[in-house]
Amino acid sequence: MRAGTTADLVVIGAGVVGAAAAYFASLAGLRVVVAERGAIAGGTSSAGEGNLLVSDKEAGPELDLALYSQRVWREDLAEHAGLWEFDSKGGLVVAASEPGLAALRELATQQRRDGVEVLDVAPGELPGHEPHLSRGLRGGAFYPQDAQVQPVLVVAHLLRLARGLGARVRTGAAVTGFLRDGERVTGVRTTAGDIAAGAVLNAAGTWAGQVAALAGVRVPVLPRRGFVLVTQPMPARTIRHKVYAAEYVGDVASSDAALQTSPVVEGTDSGTILIGASRERVGFDRTPSTAAIAALAAKAIALFPLLRDVRAMRTYLGFRPYCPDHLPVIGPDPRAPGLWHACGHEGAGIGLSAGTGKLIAQALTGGRPDLGLKPFAPDRFPGQDTEEVPQ
Structure with a gap:
């Protein structure tokens, strides 16, 4: 990249959120440069299951964003759905106990008030x-809006579409600092040269806190590690939907640093079955956890006994960008005018990316966003971080 490159918007990070923002900003007529220190989709976006969920969201701002993102996926991006294997498979949440079923029914009642489609299942x-499914379960809830995509394909094609609209994507361009005019951010310094811009979007995933710190502001995004097991290929539609236990919703909302596992099982077009989900705060430690993997396997077998005789081919792990209040950070940062953020989506980043990208583009171009951004404000966090992030 030549020094002196200029743009209307620099997007830091070529993951799914950065790709969605780059696409919608380019579609709105902005000159966009994406700066990525590694490879596209090289972080969290390549280490998840590709879920687009409303079922695991309690009433509140995140559910509002999930429902809005559903509309963007199904309407604004509908013509491209085949590129990233959009599968409107639906989600089935099951309860093994009467208290679990009662909690699931209460959650479904609240979600219906906000426009979620959910059917009680006896x-x-x-x-x-x-x-x-294992016999003896007490009941469940079916969510027809839940869907799945292939996340690496989402990133690759959104960036390709953005390039077709004039955007430039620069890999191997690690951001080392910000250009300033007084308090205002006017671009970025990268290992591949400076980029001057009217606005800079921090979409750096689990590293967004470090990027924000380069601008002198605090955004407490931290990594939360999770593992996924991948089985040998099975006959098509052995498992038809995304299926998970009711306690998964509570695990998502928990701030516990210790290992948590709850069974999440779904099939893919290739026949392999994906098994999750685990959560633990261990910084960026990539050491395989036999405890997490064994717990995932055991709980998946309890949910689907036929998996006892199915071979697991591999496991992989990723780091979800976690915020203390479990809400993403989206919008302009008043502490550093010109700096914007789109990060901290935790395990929901694939599903929420489309809505986040469109909202950012609307706000950047002076429009009124379809969804208010106040709940996601970057400066909403008082005090200091409670844990250190390993470098």
């Missing part, structure tokens, strides 16, 4: 949804 109806 115990005898569960085999009709998933024939291989």
